[in-house]
Amino acid sequence: xxxxxxxxxxxxxxxxxxxxxxxxxxxxxxxxxxxxxxxxxxxxxxxxxxxxxxxxxxxxxxxxxxxxxxxxxxxxxxxxxxxxxxxxxxxxxxxxxxxxxxxxxxxxxxxxxxxxxxxxxxxxxxxxxxxxxxxxxxxxxxxxxxxxxxxxxxxxxxxxxxxxxxxxxxxxxxxxxxxxxxxxxxxxxxxxxxxxxxxxxxxxxxxxxxxxxxxxxxxxxxxxxxxxxxxxxxxxxxxxxxxxxxxxxxxxxxxxxxxxxxxxxxxxxxxxxxxxxxxxxxxxxxxxxxxxxxxxxxxxxxxxxxxxxxxxxxxxxxxxxxxxxxxxxxxxxxxxxxxxxxxxxxxxxxxxxxxxxxxxxxxxxxxxxxxxxxxxxxxxxxxxxxxxxxxxxxxxxxxxxxxxxxxxxxxxxxxxxxxxxxxxxxxxxxxxxxxxxxxxxxxxxxxxxxxxxxxxxxxxxxxxxxxxxxxxxxxxxxxxxxxxxxxxxxxxxxxxxxxxxxxxxxxxxxxxxxx
Amino acid sequence: xxxxxxxxxxxxxxxxxxxxxxxxxxxxxxxxxxxxxxxxxxxxxxxxxxxxxxxxxxxxxxxxxxxxxxxxxxxxxxxxxxxxxxxxxxxxxxxxxxxxxxxxxxxxxxxxxxxxxxxxxxxxxxxxxxxxxxxxxxxxxxxxxxxxxxxxxxxxxxxxxxx
Numbered sequence: 046x047x048x049x050x051x052x053x054x055x056x057x058x059x060x061x062x063x064x065x066x067x068x069x070x071x072x073x074x075x076x077x078x079x080x081x082x083x084x085x086x087x088x089x090x091x092x093x094x095x096x097x098x099x100x101x102x103x104x105x106x107x108x109x110x111x112x113x114x115x116x117x118x119x120x121x122x123x124x125x126x127x128x129x130x131x132x133x134x135x136x137x138x139x140x141x142x143x144x145x146x147x148x149x150x151x152x153x154x155x156x157x158x159x160x161x162x163x164x165x166x167x168x169x170x171x172x173x174x175x176x177x178x179x180x181x182x183x184x185x186x187x188x189x190x191x192x193x194x195x196x197x198x199x200x201x202x203x204x205x206x207x208x209x210x211x212x213x214x215x216x217x218x219x220x221x222x223x224x225x226x227x228x229x230x231x232x233x234x235x236x237x238x239x240x241x242x243x244x245x246x247x248x249x250x251x252x253x254x255x256x257x258x259x260x261x262x263x264x265x266x267x268x269x270x271x272x273x274x275x276x277x278x279x280x281x282x283x284x285x286x287x288x289x290x291x292x293x294x295x296x297x298x299x300x301x302x303x304x305x306x307x308x309x310x311x312x313x314x315x316x317x318x319x320x321x322x323x324x325x326x327x328x329x330x331x332x333x334x335x336x337x338x339x340x341x342x343x344x345x346x347x348x349x350x351x352x353x354x355x356x357x358x359x360x361x362x363x364x365x366x367x368x369x370x371x372x373x374x375x376x377x378x379x380x381x382x383x384x385x386x387x388x389x390x391x392x393x394x395x396x397x398x399x400x401x402x403x404x405x406x407x408x409x410x411x412x413x414x415x416x417x418x419x420x421x422x423x424x425x426x427x428x429x430x431x432x433x434x435x436x437x438x439x440x441x442x443x444x445x446x447x448x449x450x451x452x453x454x455x456x457x458x459x460x461x462x463x464x465x466x467x468x469x470x471x472x473x474x475x476x477x478x479x480x481x482x483x484x485x486x487x488x489x490x491x492x493x494x495x496x497x498x499x500x501x502x503x504x505x506x507x508x509x510x511x512x513x514x515x516x517x518x519x520x521x522x523x524x525x526x527x528x529x530x531x532x533x534x535x536x537x538x539x540x541x542x543x544x545x546x547x548x549x550x551x552x553x554x555x556x557x558x559x560x
Numbered sequence: 561x562x563x564x565x566x567x568x569x570x571x572x573x574x575x576x577x578x579x580x581x582x583x584x585x586x587x588x589x590x591x592x593x594x595x596x597x598x599x600x601x602x603x604x605x606x607x608x609x610x611x612x613x614x615x616x617x618x619x620x621x622x623x624x625x626x627x628x629x630x631x632x633x634x635x636x637x638x639x640x641x642x643x644x645x646x647x648x649x650x651x652x653x654x655x656x657x658x659x660x661x662x663x664x665x666x667x668x669x670x671x672x673x674x675x676x677x678x679x680x681x682x683x684x685x686x687x688x689x690x691x692x693x694x695x696x697x698x699x700x701x702x703x704x705x706x707x708x709x710x711x712x713x714x715x716x717x718x719x720x721x722x723x
Contacts, residue, residue, distance in 0.1 A: 056688050059703035091690035230646025233687040268630050269686050271699045309589060309628030312684060326586030327620075328627040344585065386690060388651030393690025416652065425647055429684075461648045461689070475650070479684065 046079045047125045050098040050105070052155065053084030054240050055272040056233065061112055062095035068113040069097070072120050080125070086241015088155035089395030090142060092416075098137055101127035107137040142392065142411060147373065149381050150357035151234075151397045154241035160279055162287055165244040171295075173363040177252045178297045182212050185256040189359060191367035193379030198224055198317075198352030199427065199456040199532070201445050204359075207349060210339040211257040214347035219259040221349045222324060222342070223250060223356060225266040225273070226308055226315040229428025231387040231459030234395060235353035239266070239273035243280035244289075247303060249356035251294055252363070254301045257349045262301065265320050267308045274307055281305065312429075312483040316531050317350045319485055330485045331531045352457070354383055374400035378444035378455075388425075388461035389415045398443075404460070405439030412462060419464035423548065425472075427456025429479055430536035432543035433463075433472060452543065454536070469548035473541045474502045480537040491534025494525045498541065505552050515554060519545070569603045578606075578613045587614055588624050592631055601632045629681075637672040637679035641665075641713065642696040645682045648689035653706065657693045658682065660707040664714070678714070 051066040052058075066082055073080035088096060088107075096109035097119075106127035108119060115132060122130040134140055157164040165171070177185055190205025211219055223246065227235040239246060250262045266274050281303055284290045292300045306324055308314050314323045318332035321343050342348025358380060362370045370380045378400035384407060386393045391413035398407075408414070408421065415421055423433040432453035434441070441447055448455045463472075477498030484491045498521055504514045522538035529535040549556050577598050581591045591610055595602045602625060611618040625631050643661050645654055658669075661680055667673055669682040688694040691703030697713050705713070 055701050056691055056703065059688050059694065059701035060691055094691070227687065228685055230644075230685040231648040231689045232685075233689050236687040269683060269696075272701075306590070307593065308630075309593065310630035310683075311628050323589065324586060326588035326590060326624070328623050330627075387648040388689065388692070390690065429647060459648075459689070461651055463651045467651070471655075472647070472650075475647070483684070 046081055048081050048083055048100040049125075050083050050085045050100070052087045052095060053159070053272075054087035054094075054155075054237060055270070056091055056237075057087050057094040057096070058272070060094050060110065064113040065095045065097060065111050065116065068116040072116050076120060078120070078125060083158045085157065086154040086159055087237060087394075088137065088143060089151065089237065090140070090392070091394040092392050093134070097124075099124055099127055103127055103136060105137045107134040107140065108132045109134065145410075146397050147381050147399050148397045149361045150238065150245075150354060150383060151242075151395060152361075153245065154237055154395075157242065159241055159243055159276055160283065162244060162283055165242075169364065170244055171248060171289075173360040174248050174252055174289075174295065176363045177255055178295070178299070182256045182258060183209075185252070185363070186212055188367045189256075189362060192362040192370040193367075193374070193377070194355065194358050194362060194370065195378070195445070196352055197354035197358065197382070197457065198315075199229075199454070201455075204351065204355050207339055207351075208253065208257050210337070211259070211347045211349045214340055216340075216347055217258070218261065219257055219347045219349075220343045221250060221253045221257060221259045221262040221351070222321070223262065223264040223353060224315065224317060224320055224350055225264050225270075225353050226320060227270075227353070227457070228267060228312040228315045229430075229457050229459050231425065231428060231461035232385050232457045233387070234383040234385050234458065236270050236273050237395060238353055238357055239270070240276050243277045244284065245357055245360060246277065246353060247280060247284050247289060249359045250303055251289065251299075251301050252359055253349055253351060253356060255299055257347075259349070260300050260302065262303045263324055263343070264303065264305045265308060265314070265324055266305055267314075268310055274305065278305060312479075313485045313531075313533055316533060318531070320350070321348065328485070330487050331533075333530060354457070375442065375444050376400075376446055378446065382443065382455070382458050384443065384458045384460055386412045386460050386462070389417055389464050390462040391416050400444040401442050403439065404434065404441050404443055405436075407443060407460065408439065408462065412460075415462060415464045417464050417466075419466065421462055422465040422467050423463045423469065423472075425461040425463070425540065426459070427454040428459050429476065430454075430532060430539055431456050431459075432539050433469065433547065434543070435547040437547075452539070452546070454539065469544045469551035470502065470506050470553075473544040473552070474499060474506075476537055476540040477502060480533060484533060488528070488530040488534060490525045490528040491530070491537070494521055494529075494534060495537060497521060498525075498537075502541075502552070505554070508553060511553065515545075515552075569599050569605070571605065571609060573598070574603070574606055574609055575613065578610055582614055588616065588621065589628070592621075592625055596631060601635045604633060635672075635676075638677050640679045640681065640696075640698055642681045642683040642686070643669075644684070644686050644688070644692060644694040644696075646685040646689070648685070649692035649694055652692045654693045657695075657705060657707060657710060661695075661710060664707075664711065
């Protein structure tokens with residue numbers, strides 16, 4: 046019997062993985078070959094999807110991108126024993142793009158059968174949970190703090206301190222909530238983790254509940270991710286059956302229930318307080334802080350809100366120790382970051398690395414330049430609210446502080462590449478247009494400012510009183526930055542300002558030295 | 561023409577759906593979602609019904625119903641096409657694709673074709689950012705969609721087939 050892996054990941058399916066799986070099954074039946082097909086997650090080499098792997102005595106051997114039409118030829122060439130073929134890449138683990146990464150949180154993604162608990166355990170699953178149950182909640186919080194882990198959702202707040210605040214809050218009941226509302230364009234790591242290694246999220250949610258004293262957890266998952274929702278729901282059902290969730294988790298006496306809530310197409314619900322409102326069934330309107338959600342969160346109770354990648358990082362910290370994690374990275378950015386190469390890039394996908402590699406090295410060594418073959422003009426880092434970075438700044442190291450210093454941000458690790466055909470004035474306008482569409486409407490700088498921003502950029506581009514309108518735009522950016530309640534209005538100026546500073550010619554303005 | 565979703569609207573059926581989801585914490589959004597899943601849209605008549613069964617004001621129901629872009633108050637077409645307009649897809653031609661989608665179907669975003677066969681929606685990120693431009697047809701993703709691939713998705717949708 047030969048095991049063939051054909052990813053069931055949404056991205057792989059978007060370029061024909063289902064058709065390939067059907068074709069392989071049909072061809073195997075015709076030829077009388079004994080083949081088992083496993084729908085694994087994606088290895089994250091998106092330009093090679095659908096990436097088919099065959100388990101051989103030399104380990105797994107990769108072929109891609111495979112289309113249904115290639116399948117008969119692959120059988121002819123003997124791919125079931127790992128034979129050579131024009132689509133072949135040799136042993137998967139030896140593909141440099143993959144082997145040069147530090148895959149901690151993504152260690153199992155693309156490797157295991159996502160809905161096999163046995164496979165999960167065989168690849169190191171549940172070790173962290175067992176470690177956690179030997180510790181006190183205080184010890185877990187301290188370990189996470191010592192590791193230097195900062196929230197991967199974008200804000201970069203120390204996770205251990207957040208947990209400790211919830212643990213120390215006197216009010217009960219407490220909740221843990223996972224923010225899986227990954228709405229930033231250019232980011233897809235949360236989705237891939239949930240589709241490729243769903244038990245990881247369940248295990249880390251149980252640990253976070255145990256660490257903060259919560260017996261109930263919610264995963265707020267965006268409706269644009271039906272594949273992740275289906276996989277995670279199935280995994281939660283299996284986890285209940287296996288006693289990983291419920292009244293007595295793994296015989297520890299600790300009770301924990303986990304529920305998925307699906308969003309309804311609102312970007313702002315990725316902001317943690319808007320997410321809490323939405324979890325309560327209300328309009329996703331941002332709350333003023335304080336009170337912090339850690340003190341007064343979901344249904345007014347102490348709540349630890351964590352991003353999927355932050356939770357995923359907790360497992361290697363507990364199994365390999367805070368020191369191991371802390372040793373990775375640079376400055377105050379410790380551990381690994383999951384970068385997502387997206388947009389007009391030749392080799393897009395998931396690159397998990399310790400912090401500190403430069404942006405340029407990331408784009409060349411892993412990205413391989415643009416998909417179109419044209420020169421890179423700009424990359425937007427950190428989602429729709431992140432800056433457009435010009436090639437002159439590609440020497441920036443990918444860490445939180447270095448990016449902030451350069452007027453940019455790392456955010457959730459998305460890197461969107463644009464070639465030299467991009468109209469940067471249109472990108473600046475889009476930032477405002479997006480803010481106008483997605484603003485929750487609670488505060489004026491964001492709700493009205495975004496609409497005015499679109500108008501004033503249109504005037505500048507049209508050459509209408511350019512000097513005064515440019516001053517007006519800059520004042521507007523200042524008001525939005527300083528006066529908005531949350532990051533939506535507060536950071537929308539970042540991409541716009543980056544266009545003003547680095548690409549003024551697209552707005553019909555003269556280049557000048559940055560303020 | 562089939563624009564009513566899985567079942568036609570009835571107050572009795574709606575009340576059953578609402579009651580089934582009313583006991584969970586923070587029920588308003590889940591209830592509206594369930595109504596849409598059941599009927600294909602949330603009928604205006606639901607506003608008073610949900611308000612009275614959940615003991616919240618009609619304004620609260622209306623507020624949630626109109627806040628979320630997923631919730632719609634009129635029936636949608638048989639096939640829903642969502643075109644991603646996020647930055648990662650913009651970088652590989654999403655603007656041109658969006659224009660092509662609007663002109664070829666002769667509808668704007670958020671609208672349904674006259675024969676009720678297609679609803680065209682814009683969406684900001686489907687999480688397929690390395691393989692854009694991306695279109696979701698009834699929730700199923702298609703990557704690297706250029707205008708000709710889009711036309712094929714439309715043709716397959718019109719005949720009810722799978723590409």
